[in-house]
Amino acid sequence: MDLNLTEEQDMIVGMVRRYVREEILPLELDLDPDADELQPEDRERLVEKTKEMGLYGLDIPPTYGGPDIDLVTRTLIAIEMSQHRAGLYAPCYGTFGGAGLAQLFEATDEQKEKYLYPTLRGEKRGFFGLSEPSGGSDPARAIQTKAVQDGDDWIINGGKLWISGADKADYGLVFARTDADKGRNGVTCFVVDTDTPGFHVRRIVHTLRSAHYATELQFEDMRVPAGNILGELNRGFAIANDRLTRQRIPYAAGCIGVAIKAQEMALEYVPQRETFGAPLSTRQAIQWMLVDNEIDIRQATWITLDAANKANQGQPFRKEAAMAKLVATEAGGRVVDRCMQMFGGLGVAKDLPFERWYREMRIRRIGEGPNEVQRHVIARELLGASLR
Ligand SMILES: Cc1cc2nc3c(=O)[nH]c(=O)nc-3n(C[C@H](O)[C@H](O)[C@H](O)COP(=O)(O)OP(=O)(O)OC[C@H]3O[C@@H](n4cnc5c(N)ncnc54)[C@H](O)[C@@H]3O)c2cc1C
Incomplete structure (x- = not known):
């Protein structure tokens, strides 16, 4: 590259x-x-x-x-x-x-008219409903929400947890089990309007994130037309997985950007701030924090760009995307933490962005697949058939 x-x-x-x-x-x-x-x-x-x-x-x-x-x-x-x-x-x-x-770019023409184009025009908003109270790390096994066919419709019962923005959404993607015996090949993706009878949404108490409530969803005998199946019956998990893999690259990049900005602020601050008669920048303890930040930022940047490059060239990039998500979220957390330390009391004040970054960066090791699951994905790719 x-x-x-x-x-x-x-x-x-x-x-x-x-x-x-x-x-x-x-x-x-x-x-x-x-x-x-x-x-x-x-x-x-x-x-x-x-x-x-x-x-x-x-x-x-x-x-x-x-x-x-x-x-x-x-x-x-x-x-x-x-x-x-x-x-x-x-x-x-x-x-x-x-x-x-x-x-939705893979949707039928009719679905595109109803959901995709209004979304692109900023007229409608959607949510992504995969995780459930039974667990988000391994949704293929954990999904308990069920859809049962009834004539031309499907009746959905169950619930979702941690779904971002469903309280303000007009529609969403709901992943439901349509064949109990087929594991990941028995999950279907439905496009569901939030005004469908039987759809209930509740905001969850704030998380560490400043805004964007996570929500809990309940589906009670929610009737959805068969025309609202996105993609193929029982192939919903492939749709979910593809999105999650790609999404990990910009997700990682956001953590790197914040780390770069935090480091820039620290590099400006430490030569000006004096303690014990000398600028902070002359102290080796401070210099080493800056050095470790720089190394964290470079590593995360190149690993993330490598994943993007592989995806660009049409090569397999599941392992690389998992590495990017893992390395950037952990490096970003360390960099923000060190910068906070260098700023002392100011580091934890709301006047500066560190406290928001510190809170929100913590979620990044859990969201979009916890980092332990990324390690699991990488190990599976490395060990291949010997693990199966
Ligand atoms: C603010 C926020 C917004 C979210 N938005 C959405 C959304 O819009 N849509 C959506 O579908 N989901 C969303 N989620 C859910 C998120 O994807 C899940 O929280 C995440 O996948 C983990 O699932 P879980 O919370 O059920 O934890 P669990 O699956 O119970 O896992 C708990 C912990 O166990 C550990 N663990 C899991 N598996 C392994 C393993 N194999 N080896 C070792 N350790 C392991 C990990 O540390 C993990 O954090 C959101 C979550 C948050 C916090």
């Missing part, structure tokens, strides 16, 4: 970096430290800017009007976009638009 950026990548990275510094960081001076949304007028103005930059609708395939960007460039952009206080869970406050649920 060529470690140098192409001229185009260099230009795009520079453009996004300026955007974050000139547009997002000044707005954050006046926003609540836990905010995850901009004022509507600021949002509108900034969406116009990202459109002018040619980067609006980042994850939307070009055939649907999104920019033509490969995954390495997308990863570089994600690293830049997260370099501000809300960067982990609301990078640039959504002003680059979003593709919503990527699985």
Whole structure:
């Protein structure tokens, strides 16, 4: 892999970096430290800017009007976009638009009309409902929500847990067991409108995340037409897995961006702050924290770009994506923690972004598949048939 950026990548990275510094960081001076949304007028103005930059609708395939960007460039952009206080869970406050649920690009024409296009126009929102109270690490075995066929409809009973944004969604993807005897080949993905009778949603008490409530869902005799099956019957798990593998790369990149910003702030601060008659930067204890940060950031960056590069080239990248998620979430946590320490009391004050990053980064070792499960995925790839 060529470690140098192409001229185009260099230009795009520079453009996004300026955007974050000139547009997002000044707005954050006046926003609540836990905010995850901009004022509507600021949002509108900034969406116009990202459109002018040619980067609006980042994850939307070009055939649907999104920019033509490969995954390495997308990863570089994600690293830049997260370099501000809300960067982990609301990078640039959504002003680059979003593709919503990527699985809908595989939907039927009718499903696209009803769910995909309104989502791309910003008129509808969806949720991704995989995890259940019985466990999220191994959903293929844990899913207990059942769908039973009744004429042209399916009747769904069960529940989901930890589902992000379902309280504000118009529809969502619900993974349900349609064949009890077939394990991962007995799960089907249904697109479900949140106003369907029998659909109940409840916000869970806040997690460490500043905004975006997680929710609990209950389905009671919820009737869903067979036309709302996404993909094929009993093949829902393949849809879920594909999304989760790809998603791990920008997820890792967000952690790297935050770590880069934290390190930049520490490098500016320690030469200015004096204790015992000398700047902090002259103390070896501090220098070593900065060195360890730099190594953590570099390792995570190259491992994540390697995963993006493999995916770009159409090579298998499950192991690499798992490594990127694992390394970047753990490195990001260590870097933010060390920077907090260097800033002393200020490090834990809400005036600076460290306390939000510290809380939200902790979730990253659990969300999108806990890191122990990533290790399990990597071990399975390394050991191959001998484990089966
Ligand atoms: C804020 C937040 C938002 C979320 N949003 C969504 C969402 O939108 N949609 C959705 O479907 N899910 C969502 N989740 C769920 C998330 O994906 C699950 O929490 C995660 O997969 C872990 O599942 P679990 O909590 O049931 O833990 P469990 O499956 O019970 O696992 C508990 C712990 O056991 C350990 N462990 C598990 N397996 C192994 C193993 N093989 N070897 C060693 N140790 C192991 C890990 O440390 C793991 O953290 C969200 C979670 C959070 C916290």
